[in-house]
Amino acid sequence: MLSFIGRSFIQKIITIIFVSVISFLIIHLAPGEPSQVDPLNPKFTPEVVERFRKEFHLDEPLYKQYLFFYQDLFTGKTVSWKDNQSVLKKIWERFLNSLPLFILGTILTWTLSFPVGIRSAIFRGGLYDRSATFFSYLLISIPGFFFAYILIILVVTRFHVPVLGMETFGISDASWPSVAMDRIWHLLIPSVLGATAGIAVLSRYVRSQMLEVEGQDYVRTAKAKGLPPDTVHYKHALRNALIPFVTMFGLILPGLIGGSVIIESIFSWPGIGRMAYEAILARDYPVILTVNFVSAVLVLVGTFISDILYMVVDPRIRI
Amino acid sequence: MIEESASPPDYGLEQPLAPRRTRLEEFWLLFRQNRLAIMGLIIFILFFCIAFTGLLLTSGSDPVFDPSLVRLQEKLRAPFSKPHLETLRPNEIPTLGIYLLGTDDLGRDVFSRMLQGAWVSLTVGFVAVGISVIIGIFMGGIAGYFGQRHIRLDQVLVTCLLSAGAALVFFNQAKWGAVLLVLGHAYIFYLLLMRLIAVRKIPPKRFELLHLDTISIDTLIMRLVDIMLCFPSFFLILTVVALLPASIYNIMIVIGLTSWMGTTRFVRAEFLSLREQDFVAAARALGVDNFRIIFRHMMPNAIAPVLVSATIGIATAILTEAGLSFLGFGVPPPHATWGNILSDGKNFIFDAPWLTFVPGFSILVVVLAFNLFGEGLRDVLNPKLRERH
Numbered sequence: 001m002l003s004f005i006g007r008s009f010i011q012k013i014i015t016i017i018f019v020s021v022i023s024f025l026i027i028h029l030a031p032g033e034p035s036q037v038d039p040l041n042p043k044f045t046p047e048v049v050e051r052f053r054k055e056f057h058l059d060e061p062l063y064k065q066y067l068f069f070y071q072d073l074f075t076g077k078t079v080s081w082k083d084n085q086s087v088l089k090k091i092w093e094r095f096l097n098s099l100p101l102f103i104l105g106t107i108l109t110w111t112l113s114f115p116v117g118i119r120s121a122i123f124r125g126g127l128y129d130r131s132a133t134f135f136s137y138l139l140i141s142i143p144g145f146f147f148a149y150i151l152i153i154l155v156v157t158r159f160h161v162p163v164l165g166m167e168t169f170g171i172s173d174a175s176w177p178s179v180a181m182d183r184i185w186h187l188l189i190p191s192v193l194g195a196t197a198g199i200a201v202l203s204r205y206v207r208s209q210m211l212e213v214e215g216q217d218y219v220r221t222a223k224a225k226g227l228p229p230d231t232v233h234y235k236h237a238l239r240n241a242l243i244p245f246v247t248m249f250g251l252i253l254p255g256l257i258g259g260s261v262i263i264e265s266i267f268s269w270p271g272i273g274r275m276a277y278e279a280i281l282a283r284d285y286p287v288i289l290t291v292n293f294v295s296a297v298l299v300l301v302g303t304f305i306s307d308i309l310y311m312v313v314d315p316r317i318r319i
Numbered sequence: 320m321i322e323e324s325a326s327p328p329d330y331g332l333e334q335p336l337a338p339r340r341t342r343l344e345e346f347w348l349l350f351r352q353n354r355l356a357i358m359g360l361i362i363f364i365l366f367f368c369i370a371f372t373g374l375l376l377t378s379g380s381d382p383v384f385d386p387s388l389v390r391l392q393e394k395l396r397a398p399f400s401k402p403h404l405e406t407l408r409p410n411e412i413p414t415l416g417i418y419l420l421g422t423d424d425l426g427r428d429v430f431s432r433m434l435q436g437a438w439v440s441l442t443v444g445f446v447a448v449g450i451s452v453i454i455g456i457f458m459g460g461i462a463g464y465f466g467q468r469h470i471r472l473d474q475v476l477v478t479c480l481l482s483a484g485a486a487l488v489f490f491n492q493a494k495w496g497a498v499l500l501v502l503g504h505a506y507i508f509y510l511l512l513m514r515l516i517a518v519r520k521i522p523p524k525r526f527e528l529l530h531l532d533t534i535s536i537d538t539l540i541m542r543l544v545d546i547m548l549c550f551p552s553f554f555l556i557l558t559v560v561a562l563l564p565a566s567i568y569n570i571m572i573v574i575g576l577t578s579w580m581g582t583t584r585f586v587r588a589e590f591l592s593l594r595e596q597d598f599v600a601a602a603r604a605l606g607v608d609n610f611r612i613i614f615r616h617m618m619p620n621a622i623a624p625v626l627v628s629a630t631i632g633i634a635t636a637i638l639t640e641a642g643l644s645f646l647g648f649g650v651p652p653p654h655a656t657w658g659n660i661l662s663d664g665k666n667f668i669f670d671a672p673w674l675t676f677v678p679g680f681s682i683l684v685v686v687l688a689f690n691l692f693g694e695g696l697r698d699v700l701n702p703k704l705r706e707r708h
Binding site: 011014015016018019022023026027030133134137138140141142143144145146149150152153254257261262265273276277280281283288291292295296299300 | 355542545546548549550551553554555557558559561562563634638641642645646661662665668669672675678679682683686687690691694
């Protein structure tokens with residue numbers, strides 16, 4: 001166990017170094033420079049551009065820029081080129097905004113997809129199963145932005161509540177129940193949107209896992225013994241079908257920072273995805289690289305946790 | 320009794336023993352039972368025809384349906400509405416006599432724009448997936464077939480030499496870069512020459528260090544896959560597309576280059592198990608060369624999961640392209656794509672809902688068709704599931 005942890009730790013360090021190099025190269029080898037973003041602006045005289053380039057080490061060779069950047073990142077000194085604010089602080093603020101969306105979305109995904117999937121598996125081939133299958137394909141295939149507009153039209157014309165942004169402008173003077181309702185409405189639709197694809201995929205996965213286990217000999221034995229169907233389904237089958245899902249807890253982790261660019265732009269939600277999008281538009285390299293780096297670290301930590309969980313849950317796995 | 324036993328029992332030897340149905344017929348019989356998948360296939364074929372005729376009818380200097388013709392006096396007309404003939408010049412009258420799917424905020428005919436956009440969606444899906452499948456088969460094939468071989472230290476050094484040389488040339492230090500490049504190529508030439516004249520003597524002791532094994536090819540490729548999987552894919556695509564000049568080809572290439580990892584894993588896994596099978600050993604014993612073993616004997620047996628993931632990959636690529644167009648990073652205007660028709664129409668969502676719903680539903684239907692078809696393929700090609708149903 002310890003040797004596995006040690007080995008995979010070293011492996012992940014090497015991976016993250018390569019990720020940092022590749023993302024740095026991708027960004028810096030692309031044509032154009034951040035100092036050329038706005039060449040027509042009269043404030044950008046050649047001297048200013050030169051000072052700008054010196055300030056951010058843009059006049060150094062590439063490998064020195066790389067070292068400077070990651071040195072700054074690890075000492076927490078990276079600043080955004082756009083507004084000179086600390087990047088880590090910016091990310092943290094946006095992360096707090098994205099967090100409620102992420103939490104609600106995850107809860108919706110995990111609580112809805114299990115009942116749907118289990119029921120489909122138990123009544124395989126029935127009307128319920130077939131319509132659930134069709135609907136999950138529908139939800140996988142619908143473009144997120146299109147679904148967002150359908151939901152906006154529906155909610156705005158039916159319930160007459162504003163949904164864009166994090167809260168209605170100027171509502172903080174109102175009484176607290178209406179403020180709370182307002183926050184919930186604003187939170188609900190983006191999180192439902194974020195969860196739809198997850199619900200569809202996860203419920204299909206639950207269904208196939210359940211079917212796999214229901215075909216096993218011990219389930220047939222349990223049925224043959226004359227146990228009540230509920231006991232067979234929920235005690236014998238479900239508990240064994242759950243094993244792969246324990247490991248998926250680790251894989252949720254990257255979603256913490258991956259806040260959807262499209263959904264956050266549509267709903268003007270000031271989250272991480274939107275910040276990354278704005279950074280791309282402004283060629284704010286420190287922000288782009290930091291978001292990329294943090295999310296790569298989260299992916300690696302997530303796979304690590306899921307490996308460990310798998311070993312804990314399933315004693316047959318020995319690495 | 321005696322007569323009966325004398326006549327040889329009929330084992331059916333007169334009939335041919337081969338299965339009566341070919342593989343394709345077998346496949347079709349199974350596939351036909353899956354009604355959703357059949358529907359997907361039909362929509363897929365329809366979409367293909369529409370996209371192709373759309374390309375023919377909307378391109379050229381004098382297209383039948385002109386998608387970029389602006390008629391400001393006819394803006395935001397509802398679907399099926401008749402044009403006001405008295406305000407239009409003769410060449411501005413829509414080909415069909417009515418605005419079949421309405422017009423947008425510049426009075427352009429949405430039907431022609433949808434026709435033009437269909438071809439973009441189709442080519443983005445197919446070319447991007449083509450790129451990713453080619454890379455995936457290549458990498459997965461190498462990792463699965465040659466994976467156990469090790470890379471020698473001298474090969475690593477030569478690669479470093481060559482890339483350092485290329486980097487130096489890139490950064491305007493052509494002299495040193497050229498020296499390094501020439502050195503590297505000279506060594507490769509030397510190796511090839513040695514192999515050609517087949518000198519298989521043991522290298523002298525002082526060069527032994529150069530022939531040290533470093534890592535296996537399999538490890539190298541799978542670590543590369545791990546690295547690629549670390550990137551948040553939509554964010555990476557968005558970054559690259561935003562930094563590169565806007566063009567449809569860049570989008571295809573970028574989507575293709577960021578989605579080959581799944582195919583690589585499938586092909587590698589299939590190759591690892593196929594390599595141990597008897598027919599491969601027999602082919603190798605017969606002296607069949609590696610290239611033929613890989614492409615003639617192993618690839619047809621490993622292609623099923625690749626086909627399935629490619630079909631679903633097309634759906635994902637179409638969605639990604641629509642998302643990029645929606646954010647304004649897609650094909651540059653005035654060329655229409657389904658994503659940017661929707662993106663332009665979002666400002667008129669309450670006044671002109673057809674600008675949102677027509678492209679939205681088209682994307683939905685096409686992507687759904689690809690997904691259903693892919694899942695149907697998966698069911699038919701998977702022998703385990705076949706027995707169960």
